[in-house]
Structures are given as structure tokens and as C-alpha cells.
Amino acid sequence: MNYDAWFQCSAGCDETYPLTEVIYRCKNCGGLLEVRHNMDLLKQRRATEWKTLFEQRYMRTQYPYGSGVWGKKELVCPIIDDNNIISMYEGGTNLFWAERLGHQLGVSDLWIKQCGNSHTGSFKDLGMTVLVSMVNQIMAESGNLRAVMCASTGDTSAALAAYASAAGIPAVILLPKAKVTRAQLIQPIANGALTLSLETDFDGCMEIVQKLSARKDFYLANSINSLRIEGQKTISIEIVQQFDWEVPDWVIIPGGNLGNVSALGLGFLMMLELGIIDKLPRIACAQAERANPLYRSYQTGFTEFHAITAQATQATAIQIGNPVSIHRAIRVLKRFDGIVDQATETELADAAARADRTGLFNCPHTGVALAVLIKMVERKQIRPDDRVIVISTANGLKFPDFKVAYHDVTPGDPPPRYLNTPLELEADYENVLKQISMHLEI
Ligand SMILES: *Cc1c(COP(=O)(O)O)cnc(C)c1O
Numbered sequence: 001m002n003y004d005a006w007f008q009c010s011a012g013c014d015e016t017y018p019l020t021e022v023i024y025r026c027k028n029c030g031g032l033l034e035v036r037h038n039m040d041l042l043k044q045r046r047a048t049e050w051k052t053l054f055e056q057r058y059m060r061t062q063y064p065y066g067s068g069v070w071g072k073k074e075l076v077c078p079i080i081d082d083n084n085i086i087s088m089y090e091g092g093t094n095l096f097w098a099e100r101l102g103h104q105l106g107v108s109d110l111w112i113k114q115c116g117n118s119h120t121g122s123f124k125d126l127g128m129t130v131l132v133s134m135v136n137q138i139m140a141e142s143g144n145l146r147a148v149m150c151a152s153t154g155d156t157s158a159a160l161a162a163y164a165s166a167a168g169i170p171a172v173i174l175l176p177k178a179k180v181t182r183a184q185l186i187q188p189i190a191n192g193a194l195t196l197s198l199e200t201d202f203d204g205c206m207e208i209v210q211k212l213s214a215r216k217d218f219y220l221a222n223s224i225n226s227l228r229i230e231g232q233k234t235i236s237i238e239i240v241q242q243f244d245w246e247v248p249d250w251v252i253i254p255g256g257n258l259g260n261v262s263a264l265g266l267g268f269l270m271m272l273e274l275g276i277i278d279k280l281p282r283i284a285c286a287q288a289e290r291a292n293p294l295y296r297s298y299q300t301g302f303t304e305f306h307a308i309t310a311q312a313t314q315a316t317a318i319q320i321g322n323p324v325s326i327h328r329a330i331r332v333l334k335r336f337d338g339i340v341d342q343a344t345e346t347e348l349a350d351a352a353a354r355a356d357r358t359g360l361f362n363c364p365h366t367g368v369a370l371a372v373l374i375k376m377v378e379r380k381q382i383r384p385d386d387r388v389i390v391i392s393t394a395n396g397l398k399f400p401d402f403k404v405a406y407h408d409v410t411p412g413d414p415p416p417r418y419l420n421t422p423l424e425l426e427a428d429y430e431n432v433l434k435q436i437s438m439h440l441e442i
Pocket residue numbers: 122123124155156223254255256257258259260261317318363365366393394
């Protein structure tokens with residue numbers, strides 16, 4: 001079957017462009033482009049047949065179909081030749097049953113989708129495999145791209161650098177100086193990307209990279225490029241698959257540039273259209289209070305939106321004041337009877353630390369989502385028997401300073417709620433035993 005997909009203007013003029021064209025906005029009206037699929041062809045396969053096909057491929061070895069993304073290739077990007085695919089077996093991430101945390105909060109059916117247990121440690125791998133594979137295809141066919149590039153809050157750049165270097169394609173990375181973690185900074189450097197550290201914030205890097213990408217020989221890898229959304233869409237398909245094709249009640253997603261919340265929504269909508277599911281979950285988007293333009297818009301019933309200057313937050317990957325996917329995210333949230341909530345710095349750090357005590361190791365953005373979960377349970381917006389999925393966006397190991405700072409009290413400051421400090425002791429058996437006994441006393 002020759003499944004087909006193309007870029008289509010999302011602003012209503014319906015102009016279409018091939019996916020191999022180097023283009024991000026409609027030539028007619030400047031609207032963002034979306035990937036559209038020939039749904040009639042996809043519908044010729046019945047829902048049960050899709051499920052069986054996806055089950056057969058899931059986490060198996062036949063390259064590239066064992067990948068969580070490429071196992072759903074027909075629904076993601078059917079026009080890429082398998083030989084051009086650059087995959088690192090992305091997806092297939094654990095759905096962690098947060099039994100103890102859920103018990104503490106009063107929700108028994110709580111699950112954390114561990115999207116950060118991935119090649120470069122964040123969900124960005126899911127979109128980047130699609131984008132870099134497409135660049136690889138374009139270069140194989142016409143060969144006149146010089147580099148892929150992106151502005152990043154640290155995870156997009158890590159993913160782009162890894163996939164580009166696996167493909168042998170030059171990558172250029174624009175990072176806001178001193179606003180990404182050490183781990184995130186060293187990732188593109190290690191992968192050999194040209195890494196530019198700019199004296200600005202993410203929004204400032206984005207402005208420059210958008211200007212650079214007006215040149216046809218540079219390919220823009222930010223999520224303004226909808227190819228990434230197509231890969232990230234598989235998160236919702238995979239979650240449903242992991243529940244034997246049952247749809248959860250709530251999905252809570254941390255949002256910055258708002259590509260991921262859009263992507264998850266589109267994944268559910270596609271499954272609904274193909275009959276793979278018969279209802280939609282509700283979606284909650286979680287923002288840091290210090291970078292909350294979507295939350296502010298939600299407060300106006302989405303009638304208004306104003307870009308803001310994002311303030312410094314521990315949730316650095318979502319420190320974004322002018323999200324590129326704002327309109328598609330609002331469309332998705334309306335369709336999913338969605339809500340938007342926010343978390344303060346203390347709330348996000350406490351929520352991450354609290355969940356860590358039940359076996360997790362959360363990044364600050366997941367902390368934002370967990371803090372919003374806690375508020376929703378307290379408000380009884382989430383009921384005790386609801387099935388809730390929290391999207392964990394990155395691996396906590398990329399954010400050691402966030403955790404070190406939490407558990408390292410400054411004298412004079414009030415200790416955080418879930419503080420755990422190491423004891424420094426002399427190497428003396430009796431004293432060690434005494435201290436253990438003291439601290440284990442109930
Ligand atoms: C990119 C990212 C986000 C935000 O996703 P958007 O699509 O920009 O909303 C959240 N958390 C982490 C760890 C990220 O890397």
C-alpha cells in the first residue's frame with residue numbers, strides 16, 4: 001500500500017507541499033504547516049489489523065520497526081525510504097505504575113510515562129528520528145542541504161546532535177548561555193555539533209535560528225517543523241497500546257513550546273479517526289508559573305494570548321514565553337476539554353522530590369506536571385478511580401544540580417519538605433551503628 005502524507009497549511013488556505021520540500025510556513029499566507037495523511041488509505045486497514053501490526057513489531061529486532069516510532073511508520077511518515085531512516089530504537093519506554101505515590105495522593109491508577117528513558121534522555125528523540133531521517137532522504141535525493149540547526153533549551157539540541165552525527169549530517173546548535181545544564185551542554189559538544197552559546201534566552205535563540213533558516217541550505221529542526229510532531233504523536237499511541245488499547249481518563253503534560261501537548265492530542269485524534277479508540281482522554285497542560293503564557297491565555301478562556309518574557313525557572317526546558325505551537329495547542333486543548341494549570345518553584349521541586357521518594361528520579365518539568373496532578377486531586381478534578389498518566393519528559397540524570405540544590409540546605413533558609421541530607425561521619429563502626437539506629441528509629 002502506498003500510504004501518503006504531505007505538508008498542509010493549517011491557517012485555512014489548504015495549500016499543500018511535499019514533505020521533502022524545505023519549508024516551514026505557507027508561501028501563500030505564512031501559516032504554520034501541518035503534516036496531513038491520506039486517511040482514506042489508512043482506513044482501508046481495519047482497527048484490529050492496525051493493532052495486530054503494531055503489536056507484532058513492538059520492541060522487536062527488525063530494523064527499523066522495533067522502534068516505538070517506526071513501528072507506527074504508516075501513521076507517522078510513510079514516505080520515508082527505510083534505507084534513509086536514522087533510528088536509535090526510540091520509544092518503547094516504561095509506563096511506571098506509581099503505586100506508592102498514587103496511594104499517598106489518593107489515586108490508585110496513576111502511571112508515569114517515562115519518555116526520558118531514551119537515547120539522549122528526553123522525549124525529543126521521538127520527533128528527531130523523523131526529522132533527521134527526512135533530512136537524510138532529502139540529501140540522498142537532491143543533496144544540497146549544508147546543515148541542520150536548532151535553537152534549544154537543551155534537550156532538542158542533544159537529540160538533534162545525536163541523530164545528525166549518526167547520519168553524518170553537520171548540525172548547528174544555538175543555546176542560551178548558562179541556561180542549560182552541564183549534561184545538556186556537553187551532549188552536542190560530544191557529538192561533534194557546532195555549538196553556539198548565545199547571550200540571550202531561548203526565545204532570543206529562536207529568533208536568530210528562524211532568520212538563519214530562511215536560507216534554503218539550512219534545515220530547521222525546531223518544532224515549528226511539524227515532522228517532529230509526527231514522531232511525538234506515537235507517545236499517545238504507545239500509551240494506549242500499553243493499556244491493551246484502553247484510553248486513560250487524564251493525561252498531564254508539561255508544556256513549553258507546546259509541541260508535545262499538540263502532538264499527543266493529534267495522536268489520540270488519529271487513533272479515534274481510525275477506530276483504534278472510541279473516546280478521548282482529557283488533557284491537562286502543566287506550566288511553570290514563571291513561564292506561563294498558555295496558563296494566562298487559559299484564564300481568558302483562550303480568547304486572548306500574549307507572549308511574555310519568561311522568568312528564570314528550575315524547569316529550564318519550558319522557560320519559554322512565546323511558544324511556537326500556541327495555536328495548535330489551544331485547538332487541541334479545546335477538543336480534549338483540556339485544562340491548564342501552573343506550579344511555583346517550590347511546588348515543582350517538592351513534587352519532584354516527593355515522587356523521587358517513591359522510586360522515581362524526576363526532572364523539574366516532570367515535577368511541574370506532578371505538582372499540577374497534586375492540585376487537580378486536591379480540587380477533586382481528578383477522582384480517586386481515574387486512570388491518570390503523567391508524561392515524564394526527561395531523565396532526571398540530566399538535571400543533577402536541580403536535585404543537589406534541593407537536598408543541600410543553605411544555613412538560615414527553611415529546609416525543603418522532602419529534604420534528605422547525607423551524614424558525614426568518621427569511619428568508626430560503633431558510631432556508624434549508633435547513627436544508623438538513631439535515624440532508623442520510628
Ligand atoms: C522540550 C521539553 C518540554 C516541553 O515540550 P514542548 O513541546 O516544548 O512543550 C518539557 N520537558 C522537557 C524535558 C523537554 O525537553
